[in-house]
Amino acid sequence: MSSSTAPSGTGSARTRSWWGWGHADAHPSDAECTALGSLLPGTRSRPLPLPRIADLRIGRPGAAPPSALAHLVDAEPDVRAAHAMGKAYRDIARALHGRPGRIPDLVARPRRDQDVADLLDWAGDQEVAVIPFGGGTSVVGGVEYRGDTHRAVLSLDLTAMDRVLEVDAVSRSARIQAGALGPALERQLRPHGLTLRHFPQSFEFSTLGGWLATRAGGHYATERTHIDDFVQGMTVVTPAGSGTSWRLPASGAGPSPDRFFLGSEGAFGVITEAWMRLQERPRFKASASVTFAGFHRALDAVRALAQSDLAPANCRLLDPGESLLSGAARDGSSVLVLGFESATAPVGDRLAAALELARAHGGRGGTGDEPAAGPDAPADTAVSAWRSAFLRMPYLRDGLARMGAVVETFETATTWDRVPALVDTVRTEIGAAARKATGHPATVNCRLTHVYPDGAAPYFTVAVAARPGDEVAVWDEVKAAACEVLHRYRATVTHHHAVGRDHRAGYDVQRPEPFALALRAAKDALDPRRVLNPGVLVD
Structure with a gap:
């Protein structure tokens, strides 16, 4: 099997490539690959074959969800393989050589905040690592598990939570679930004559929650360059509880709770929805x-x-x-x-x-x-x-x-x-x-x-x-x-592009040590059993 079904909200019957970028039917043919290779001295004479999920060694899951959560969880090999990595070059190269790394044991698709909270509670009790997953377009190792300290790995796919829940046309803002892919988000805003107008290169395949968790850059080259500039308030579910920041145009009330979770890459909590500033088309x-x-x-x-x-x-x-x-x-x-x-x-x-x-x-x-x-x-x-x-x-x-x-x-x-x-x-x-x-x-x-x-x-x-x-x-x-x-x-x-796992060494050097101490303390407080995206931002 060479591809996986496109996540909900795409409005398309096309399939996503499990190993490479974007749509499976948009990849260069063997002949096109050969022509590309001829432009770079020293490449192969013929392309590597397309990787197949059937050739991977995908074992039985190391954990099973309780019956109350079983309807949210998938253990099929093709679904698990499609959630094993992001889309960085090193991910593509590993897949081409049949070495995708640790494949998650289970993939969960929650539909509401309480589902997320219940899954986190179960994972903490069972020593299961939880990797929040939006569109899976990370190019910094942000959606994979690298370690051996957890008995199983759960990929938490948010794309079933993909609705625009509320539109405030007076304030030009909307409450949007974090799993909404770019095209689905814009499609739901269009009848209101409004747009978020945040277009990263991955727009077609990435989610609002992914943009927020990675502080993604958009298409604007000046002024509103990052998703941060569009945030009014956010809801975050953590192992220690859930919280929603006030929806405000601006505030000087202490350190911003939104700023803390923006760029947190799922290490401290799971962003489930956000109030976002919109604009006219x-x-x-x-x-x-x-x-x-x-x-x-x-x-x-x-x-x-x-x-x-x-x-x-x-x-x-x-x-x-x-x-x-x-x-x-x-x-x-x-x-x-x-x-x-x-x-x-x-x-x-x-x-x-x-x-x-x-x-x-x-x-x-x-x-x-x-x-x-x-x-x-x-x-x-x-x-x-x-x-x-x-x-x-x-x-x-x-x-x-x-x-x-x-x-x-x-x-x-x-x-x-x-x-x-x-x-x-x-x-x-x-x-x-x-x-x-x-x-x-x-x-x-x-x-x-x-x-x-x-x-x-x-x-x-x-x-x-x-x-x-x-x-x-x-x-x-x-x-x-x-x-x-x-x-x-x-x-x-x-x-x-965020820190993920690939940029940890550089981030550790860049951040001041007192701030690193604060992040470690926050991890202890919000995720005491250390199940959320282990290895991202803090050890």
């Missing part, structure tokens, strides 16, 4: 691209844009490698993709001002100076190419993985004074580390995904042919080298 959109002969000049232009009051919704800077990969430019240029949108007024003047500013910093071109108004305003060729490549890229990564290539990304954020040197150092040192680990030349590309008045979030892509059968070890070597560089430049270990 945009009626006016305009986009354009600008090319630069040099990446550093382009960085200056982006910084000027970020420090202006123009607030573009999209302000993505692609270096020459990213531009070539996406088809945005083939002449060695860096490309700046700009986009503006509004629900109330045309945005052409703002785009024109942004293009003028970019040209003042050496930018060339900039089609779309007189953009058409409306939600379907045409984008220029570079913008269209970037959008298509952005959505297709995870599938191509999996195709290259079948050819024995290491193709993965990592992201960070740091202040503007450090950005240029950080980008140059990553290109040089990570390229050298990849070549040392494999003996093959590596490609290291960079783009800026989000920008702020005081800094930016560089996003790096590494591609290199690996030693056959040793792909995971190669990536771990490269990732360790990358984390060392980030720490050297005081850049965060992650801007929006």
Whole structure:
């Protein structure tokens, strides 16, 4: 069996790939994989076969739920395999070699808060680890179990809790269950003329609860860049009890309970619903691209844009490698993709001002100076190419993985004074580390995904042919080298991919020790039997 049924709320009969990104029928064919591999020296002559669940050694569950909870729990091998890992490169590579790691013993799909509380009580009594699971798109080891201290593992799939429960059109907010996948969430808001408008790359396959638990970044490049900016209040179920924070537009009353659980990755409790700030759907959109002969000049232009009051919704800077990969430019240029949108007024003047500013910093071109108004305003060729490549890229990564290539990304954020040197150092040192680990030349590309008045979030892509059968070890070597560089430049270990298990070492270095003490104490208080997502954030 090569795929699993799409989670509830997708509104689609298509199936999700159990081992790779997205839909099973969207993966590159063997011929396409071979063509991709020919672009990277040292890859295999033919792709690895698609992994099969039937080839995995999936034993009998190590625990059985009580009869009162049995209707919520599934122990079928295909369901368990589909919940064993996230969608990071190392997950894909392990699956391709038949080594997915610890497969959960059981998968539970609660339908209400009390179900979650009952499952946590049972798990605590039976020494069963509980891994909260939304869409399963984690790329940092956030939804897998790595350990041997629990007698069994339960994957807690929230996707049956996928409804918009209440809409307050006056305040433009809604109470939404955490298991709602992006498309289902937006589909339920559409009749009200409202939108959450949070579109991470994983939008189609990830859930509101997953966004909240990982402090996910969305498509906005400025201002409302993270899901944090949309939260009014949350309900969280912990082994020590349940709680709901007050729904407020703002508050100065002590440390925020929402802030504590945002980014907690299921280590302290299970987010079951949230009041979210909404907005009207945009009626006016305009986009354009600008090319630069040099990446550093382009960085200056982006910084000027970020420090202006123009607030573009999209302000993505692609270096020459990213531009070539996406088809945005083939002449060695860096490309700046700009986009503006509004629900109330045309945005052409703002785009024109942004293009003028970019040209003042050496930018060339900039089609779309007189953009058409409306939600379907045409984008220029570079913008269209970037959008298509952005959505297709995870599938191509999996195709290259079948050819024995290491193709993965990592992201960070740091202040503007450090950005240029950080980008140059990553290109040089990570390229050298990849070549040392494999003996093959590596490609290291960079783009800026989000920008702020005081800094930016560089996003790096590494591609290199690996030693056959040793792909995971190669990536771990490269990732360790990358984390060392980030720490050297005081850049965060992650801007929006979360900590999970893969970033624990970097997070432990980054956080102050008194805060670490507070997190450990919170874990003891909220999860005294240590069953919630063991190994994430704290030991």
